[in-house]
Amino acid sequence: MDHVIAQLREQVLDAARQQHTILIEGGGTKNFYGNHALNSTDKAALSSSDKVALNSTDKAAPNTIDSGVPHMTSNSVALKLNALRGIINYQPTELVVTAWAGTPLQEVIDTLAASAQMLAFDPPAFGAQATLGGCVAAGLAGPGRYSGGPVKDYVLGTHMLTANGSILKFGGEVMKNVAGYDVSRLLVGSLGMFGPLTQVSVKVAPVPQEVCTLEFSLDEASALAICHSWRAQPLPISATAWQATEDTLGCLRVRLAGAGAALKTARLKMGGQVLPEAQALEYWTALREQKLSFFTTPTLWRLAVAPGTPVLNLGPTLIEWGGGQRWVASVLDATTVRRVAEQAGGHATLFRSLGDHTLPDQGVFHPLAAGVLDVVARLKQEFDPQGLFNPGRLVHGL
């Protein structure tokens, strides 16, 4: 793999010399995610996206070109990581897998499954080309995050290519490591703003012995209340999802996972109707990959809110993670959505938008508090002083 690394290094140094910015790409399945993203199939979005690109790319006038990488400008180059492919080390008894960043996510998942292990954070792929590096850089977790926890909880080590062409290694393959700052976790969800990941070590988990999905017919408020009441109880809940239905008030689905005995006890306590296994698997997969009809909305907001947050009344809603994650098809303006999210102790992201929806001035992600922004700006300056990597994609102006 040395020659691939060498090529990437050359590309980075070249770009630096020529003052081009670098757009990092794994499998390209999450190009929609982040600032100045543009769905290349949606011509109507061109104007609004260009506006954002103009705001956040100060190198040159944006000039979207058809390169497969959205939001490319004439002054930016794509850094493709998909040739960095392959699992480097996986020994099931170590509970860790190390792979090149461009390894297809599905290849990792299949390899783990052969040893009855999995990625507990249940990452969405959003396409067959998704890579492990992209999954970590985006930091997105799926329904299983309810019990599994966020992506950052599982990243043990990373290698990153820096703006001056070096490879830095942070963390490692061991479960506990407090030598130096935990830069590996800083890179989770950083959308490449500090540099491209080249290698990732991720903690894995055993596949649960049994899984079972329960359905409850409940309206939004009751679903939130019951989910909240479960939170502080030792129940083997691995995922929850509530959405409105046409015929009833709404449906809360709860996935239990764990030892057979624990599931039996929990079912007696919780009640509900058991959803047939195949149907349940189809549902949770469609939810994770955003294939449910709910997600066809032209404007999709993602709100992360504090526990106990009531119904928000922002528009059609799908609720996950026991109430903590709310997908909202809101037509309200960004300021309103953000104010509501902040009042609920959280933040709001314009996750996807199609059509002529005007993108928020400060980008799709929630603006950072001043003190936090200062630290982030200094980190960017330290790691990428020239502003080469994915400018503005995560934090407006950085």
Added chain:
Amino acid sequence: MNAVSEQAITAVSGPEAAVVVHALLQVLPAHCVLSRTEDTRPYECDGLSLYRSVPMAVVLPETEAQVQAVLKTCQRLNVPVVARGAGTGLSGGAMPHAQGVLLGLAKFNRIKHIDHAAAIAVVEPGVRNLAVSEAVSPFGLYYAPDPSSQIACSIGGNVAENSGGVHCLKYGLTVHNVLKVRMVSMSGEIIELGSLAPDSAGPELLSVFVGSEGMLGIVTEVTLRLTPKPALARVVMASFDDVEKASQAVAQIIAAGIIPAGLEMMDKQATQMVEPFVKAGYDTEAEAILLCESDGTVDEVADEIIRMQQVFEKAGATRLQVSQTESERLRFWAGRKNAFPAAGRVSPDYYCMDGTIPRRHLGRVLNAIKDMEKQFNMRCANVFHAGDGNLHPLILFNSNFPDEVRRAEDFGAAILELCVEVGGTITGEHGVGMEKINQMCVQFSREELDAFTAVKRAFDPDGLLNPEKVIPTLRRCAEYGKMHVHGGALAFPELPRF
């Protein structure tokens, strides 16, 4: 570890200290400032008393505003600040700076809020780890990270060190159980990292802050994630006639898809040291014993205990005992948790290491440590988190003999370097502090150390918070002479060699 040698200079008395104390008295009430040597000396070291230094002054603020004022004052005067929680740390991370101010957070000892339905507690940094679990126990909750020092250590210190404990294999380290930190930067600004929501906008600063050893900011409030107490917990105690077999058994438990609530190993040296003291009923004839805990519902635990026993039998266990009552379970754990005091009974001094290695190398490294006992002519007991591969070799020595101090340090360094060699790390949960700063040169390249410095600068541009810890200077690494070698190339080619 007991008193050994006084390494650093004692407090600089004179105008400089007087200026600092005078300035501190402008922003703090007199009873919050200690400056006479007899008052500051008790703060000269943390749990690692090998490294000592008396600070210019000790401040014990009572409010967040006072913390802000102290930091602003110290920044203005360009005076280093070292934070201290309960002082139980084992790596010298809270050792004062001789030309600096020690900021003690002992008075920040309130549990501010418990939301039992949301399973969240908001606490001040001086609250003791165990006090959190005790306070939330009536709601059927507990705080999962449980370092052995939990009766005394504080949450602020846990955040600084990213503390673990015997239950972190299943329930995670501090970084997995802290939702939000409110801190004061060196410039006196209040910054909140993390959120009660599942995530927060922007890069993951909270994870960098946790485990940063007091070098990025001073914590004034921590929001903790609480865990529902399981209905039942039981422990299997398995004896092995060979350390290698016990190590294999650890891997086999994981291979069987079991994540035990705790999975700990004690070697013969350790059980023989602990048993007369605690009378836990350990098999002192075994070369190693494993303590393996299952928790959950009654039926779940019953099933899992059977599966654990089957794995151990197959792995060649010579004896198996399962706790039948809660008091028996606690007795089994008592020996493990009291290993350090027990070491203090059998040896005048002990030195506790903290390397972590991939589990598959457990047998190899434990056998290598046995060989090192002969090489350094020194005893070493092993009591550790086998499930995480986190070793805690306890090197027994007598500080009255300077030669033993030196050998103990060399023995420890050799163990840590072996940990790095097999793909592990020099510290799993105790932190680098002063103690392991030389070994950082072995684990990281110059550029990686520079990256840590970059992170430090981003939070603390003037480098005044707990300076000279964790990140070794280029010069120190050169003097230590053990360089990180990558791809056959030395990490510091620009420096002259001997």
